[in-house]
Each structure stands twice: as structure tokens, then as C-alpha cells.
Amino acid sequence: MTHYTHELTNTEIACGITLEQVARELPRALVRGDRVHLDGQLSPALATSVARAAFGTDDVEFVGIGKHTGFLIYRRI
Known part of the structure; x- marks a missing residue:
């Protein structure tokens, strides 16, 4: 267990x-290098929190939405 x-x-x-x-x-997060791809149905607050947890850092930023997947994409900065 992790x-x-x-x-x-x-x-x-809030x-x-x-x-x-x-x-x-x-x-359910897909981590690839310095990027994490998340379900496009997540709220911005939840997606950002999941991205922070996936990377283990507060230093993340929203990159965009996958053109073909609709995934929310965040990167570690």
C-alpha cells in the first residue's frame, strides 16, 4: 500500500x-513524464488537487485540454 x-x-x-x-x-491519473492527464469531467479545483497529489508538489499548472481525448492536462513546473 502506498x-x-x-x-x-x-x-x-472552499x-x-x-x-x-x-x-x-x-x-485514474495518467502520469507521463512532467505531465498528468485527468478525466475531463473533473472540476478545476479537484483536477488541480489530483495533479498536485500525483506529482507530490504544489508546483503544477494547467496546460490545456487534450484535443482528441478531452483530458485535462497539467504539468509540473
């Missing part, structure tokens, strides 16, 4: 994001 340390930001908390939601989505 253990993660992840804290929600004040913005994520948007109603929970650690349970992040934990549910994290195994």
Missing part, C-alpha cells in the same frame, strides 16, 4: 473538495 501526504488548499476546501475525492481520482 501512503501519500496531501493537504487541500484553502481554495479547494470549493468543497475532500481528500476522499482526491484519493478516488488519483489512481
